[in-house]
Amino acid sequence: MxxxxxxxRWLPGQGRGAVAALLVSLAxxxxxxxxxxxxxxxxAPRPSPIPVGYEAQDHFPGAALLYxxxxxxxxxxxxxGTVALPDLPPEAAQFAGAASIQPASPWVLRGSQLDKxxxxxxxxxxxxxxxxxxxxxxQAAVAQVILNRARHPTxxxxxxxxxxxxxxxxxxxxxxACDGALARLPMxxxxxxxxxxxxxxxxGYVFAPVGMATHYHTYAVTPAWNRSLVMTxxxxxxxxxxxxxxxxxxxxxxxxxxxxxxxPGPHAPIETPAPLTPVIIAAxxxxxxxxxxxxxxxxxxxxxxVQEQYATSDSQILDKWKDSGKxxx
Numbered sequence: 001m002x003x004x005x006x007x008x009r010w011l012p013g014q015g016r017g018a019v020a021a022l023l024v025s026l027a028x029x030x031x032x033x034x035x036x037x038x039x040x041x042x043x044a045p046r047p048s049p050i051p052v053g054y055e056a057q058d059h060f061p062g063a064a065l066l067y068x069x070x071x072x073x074x075x076x077x078x079x080x081g082t083v084a085l086p087d088l089p090p091e092a093a094q095f096a097g098a099a100s101i102q103p104a105s106p107w108v109l110r111g112s113q114l115d116k117x118x119x120x121x122x123x124x125x126x127x128x129x130x131x132x133x134x135x136x137x138x139q140a141a142v143a144q145v146i147l148n149r150a151r152h153p154t155x156x157x158x159x160x161x162x163x164x165x166x167x168x169x170x171x172x173x174x175x176x177a178c179d180g181a182l183a184r185l186p187m188x189x190x191x192x193x194x195x196x197x198x199x200x201x202x203x204g205y206v207f208a209p210v211g212m213a214t215h216y217h218t219y220a221v222t223p224a225w226n227r228s229l230v231m232t233x234x235x236x237x238x239x240x241x242x243x244x245x246x247x248x249x250x251x252x253x254x255x256x257x258x259x260x261x262x263x264p265g266p267h268a269p270i271e272t273p274a275p276l277t278p279v280i281i282a283a284x285x286x287x288x289x290x291x292x293x294x295x296x297x298x299x300x301x302x303x304x305x306v307q308e309q310y311a312t313s314d315s316q317i318l319d320k321w322k323d324s325g326k327x328x329x
Contacts, residue, residue: 101232102250103208107147107201111259116202118261122160123147123198124191125264129176131236132190138236139197140207141216145240147201148214151253155214158261159202168267177266209233212248213240 109116123143131142149155149162156162165173172178201207209232216238217223229241230248242248 101209101211104144104148104151104206104212104250104253106204106206108204108257109202110257111261115259115261118264119159119202120195120198121264122163122261123202124195125182126163126174126176127197128186128191128194129181130174131238132187132194134236134238136197137207137209138238139194140201140205141210141213141233141235141238141240143197143201144207144210145213145216148212148253150257151255152214152247153252153255154247157255157257158259160261160264164262164264164266168270172266182266210235210240212242212250212253214243214248215241217241 109119111119123146126146127139127142131139134142146159146162150157150159156165163174164177167177176182211232213232215225215229217226218237219234219239226239226241228244230244232240232242234240243252246252
């Protein structure tokens with residue numbers, strides 16, 4: 001063990017180890033002093049990718065935000081619209097005491113390959129924009145409502161018809177079809193998940209707990225029509241409802257699906273023509289002046305009357321001109 005000089009005397013120390021440590025320390029100090037000058041500048045951190053698609057709007061599709069309730073003609077986000085029911089049929093009385101929750105029958109996807117592709121496209125779109133961020137049960141319940149509507153006589157008889165009902169007059173049953181949401185690019189992973197839920201429902205999967213529900217709304221709003229319906233359950237961010245009485249029982253869902261799917265997407269708008277304004281041409285033209293009749297001279301006042309010598313004669317042709325019209329021989 002070596003010694004070190006401290007305060008005018010030698011004390012036991014670490015010998016060469018202490019010297020080595022001192023040299024390393026001095027080298028480090030010198031390195032630090034020149035680091036800013038000798039080292040190349042560090043590369044700037046890469047910017048975060050710019051969000052695209054629906055997520056760029058600072059919310060997820062289908063999320064239960066604080067939506068504002070609006071009239072039934074244009075439902076608020078996360079709320080289905082409703083329609084007026086026709087009169088009850090005679091057989092409705094026997095279903096007065098039907099159970100509240102009745103599972104729907106499995107969906108049978110008929111029609112051409114084009115019908116099947118369009119039905120899958122429309123159902124996927126509805127699930128994505130209504131419930132993309134919800135759990136599996138929430139997506140299955142939304143899909144069941146759409147298929148239930150397609151079987152109910154008060155709604156269109158196709159999947160695409162149900163999804164885009166009312167979009168031609170800005171009275172959409174599903175708000176995303178009218179509020180501009182379709183202009184946002186879907187997120188691929190969420191779209192594929194919604195597509196799997198749609199394919200499962202179209203293949204016959206029944207989400208039984210939702211029953212014969214045809215309406216839903218988020219917990220953030222209370223639409224006026226929910227007081228006239230029966231709630232069948234809460235799944236994801238939505239409350240689900242069926243109609244009271246016979247119209248909410250399985251017996252009322254009488255329509256059979258036969259295909260005939262329309263083109264996916266909102267309907268072409270029907271513009272109400274403005275009333276025509278009658279144009280009064282006479283008011284725009286100057287009034288015609290009254291005709292100026294010439295004054296008749298006194299000597300011509302009686303010129304139009306038959307003269308006396310001709311009044312009793314059989315003919316007014318002079319005798320010398322009677323044969324003037326005959327051909328010459």
